Amino acid sequence: MSVRSARALLGLYRYCGAAAYPLMGPYVAWRVSKGKEDKARIRERYGFASQQRPDGPLIWVHAASVGEAIAVIPMVQLILAYGVSIVLTTGTVTSARLVEERLGDSVIHQYVPLDLKPAISRFLEYWKPDLAIIAESEIWPMTILELGSRNVPQVLVNGRMSDRSFASWKKRPNLAEALFENMAHVVAQSETDGERFRALGARPVTVSGNLKVDTLPPPVDEAALSALKRQIGQRPTWAAISTHEGEEKMAAEIHAALRKRHPGLLTLVVPRHPARADELAAQMTSMGLGLVRRSSGEPVRADTDILLGDTIGEMGLYLRLTEIAFVGRSLSATGGQNPLEPAMLDTAVLAGQNVQNFRDAYQSLLKRGGAKLVQDRNMLAGAVNYLLLNENVRRNMMAAASATVQDMRGALSATMKALEPFIQPLVVQAGLRRAGKN
Template sequence: MADRADRARTGPVLRGYLLASRLIPALAPRHLRKRLALGKEDPDRWREKLGAATAARPAGRLVWFNAVGLGEVLALRGLIEAMAARDAALSFLVTSSARSSAQVVAANLPERTLHQFLPLDAPAYLARFLDHWRPDLSVWAEQELWPGAVVATARRGIPLALVNARITPEGFARRQRARGLFRDLMSRFARVDAQDDGTAERLRALGAEQVQVSGSLKIAGPPLSAAPEALEAARAALAGRKPWLAASTHDADEAEAIAAMRALADDPAWLLLLVPRDIARAEAVAAELEAAGLPHARRSRGELPGPEHKVWLADSYGELGLWYRLADRALIGGSFDATEGHNPWEAARLGAAILHGPCTANFRADYEALDAAGAARQLAPGELAAALTDEAGLAAMAQKAQALVAQSRDALAPLAGQLLELMERR
């Protein structure tokens, strides 16, 4: 990997960034303490962002994965398991940036895997991080690259790979304005894998070399976890009911779900499990349910739904694995407005039939694959109630979606092997 480091480009924009990043320690501690006071940082772990580890490095070879958002972090789990299956002595480190990701990640990490927060992009913090963890391979997910971290890693001869990359036409237009910086960073990656052909073409146009198309990692991850005690209590409370799920919802999705429940009002067995994407909206959602005449229980208050309730408002964080296990049909939120959709594969892995609106640009390839296979159904406004009652059609859809998940999981093995080969060339 020394040859690649020697050939790596460092243009004026990257040089300027690296010089400016030396000033970050002058501002970072004060900034992080302000965020800490606002509850935006973990009081026990905020120093990880200064490169101070809060866990010991495991013995043996270590693969470091980094992703930005919670969804991207969770998508890495299938690849981690595939690599672990090939080398039982490997350990894994996953880094992310947002505090909100840590709780969910901790409950869903594969074996021999640790989570830390990615340090801020300053040379001193990155040196402290790399000195402690000494990774043998660095794998970045999606396409949000921290220039300082990429450069510092490459300088140590640690091979870099970019996986699960997806760049929309809009994202491509933004990156073109900093094409030189992106090209310089990509010259340090030994392997680049895109989710789709369009992304591969855009990456090549931005200077990436030897781009391969491996599909989306979000399809093949293991199911989200659920606390056994909570699952047992919920299943007991739902005995005799017909639960259905509206997951990661926004205003427009909730309007469709409420209208569907009112249309199904003649059958008291129906129960909506409503999971807002942002639980800070719970009070507003509860008010909408009241206005619609839909009695509800609230998860945040420890309430279980009784026979009088039409809705169980899931205003708790990090429990999607619970809700998907309780319902065999799910409306995936964000698909009736400009949000443009959320991840459908979490539902598919746990056997829920997937229903969605027409707005799915953020996961266009995923929904197109599901719809083409008869594994999901796109709905127009007002069609949800009828779709929920199509028992045979929903069951067939769920089976087809699980078949796609199994097929994608099998396809992870070659990628896992090729990433492990990068360590052997070091």
């Protein structure tokens, strides 16, 4: 297929999206029933605005979910300091809450419209962004095409191309080139990601590092932290965080195996999706373990085996209660979750070997000795046991993890440098508009 034919095919795809639009109702309703959508704001997913567009230049920033939102918040704050308005979209209920907590009304938050022509067109026609900055690991063709048809510069920041996505796009190189030619700039996380975007036709591509490294450590409610520390006292602890199905049960089994060797052991289990908490609580109590759900407000007692972290936005709390953290989606699932938050908080990092989505972060941590990969449940149990027994080894891992994060910083300044040619004209425009009103 030639690039010309690929462009024609993408044009047809835009109108197929319009045909599919009426069929999305049942799907969105299902997501609402599962708590994955905000029922009160569901019209935003169809591109209907729920707030007034401000006068003057406007930048659309999109961050897919919690991780991306955390990563772009420092960037958003720097742009806001220039006096340019931002409409910030996210795709999940939890990320919307995070934006409200950390940015308040300094930005306009909307849920991202569905990647279908009617929804995207309605969104763009209302907000009329002068620039789109996208932090998203998925590629949404309709959004890219609709922005391109309106000549809105679009910049992908913190860009990552997974092994699976790259293999898929490589089978359709002309289609990829016809899509990525709409990008004004790609700011990739790593040299590997950068090379992959270049191979698919993106130009220009620069490498910044991972924006998540330049964020502040996850915040904490100091009063809640002090209360839990008093309840836990000197008990040994370890955590299994960002876990996926199968990994919570594994953590509970490891706890049951280790508590005889480590009297008073407390295991923190923080699932990636807190909506699974009812199921997990039932599963662990059926194993004869004493469990306290963080959401219940009940204190951690001397006979509590598991503290189930079923709340949103409290990762900073959980990580400050331990010095050892297994990072999930790496044993029973694939791809891994972000190890940088525990590393920022001086935590020894353990993970399975399926960490492709955060390969560069793990390579840096492994090189410095801040992380260790395990093959299975038994090897994880052995690693937790070893770190609990050997304080010097544990402290060295903790220090190495923290030092690794410090060495990786700099992505924010590199990203802002790449964005400067796009933002500065809007800063001038906003300044002239304010001067004209005075």
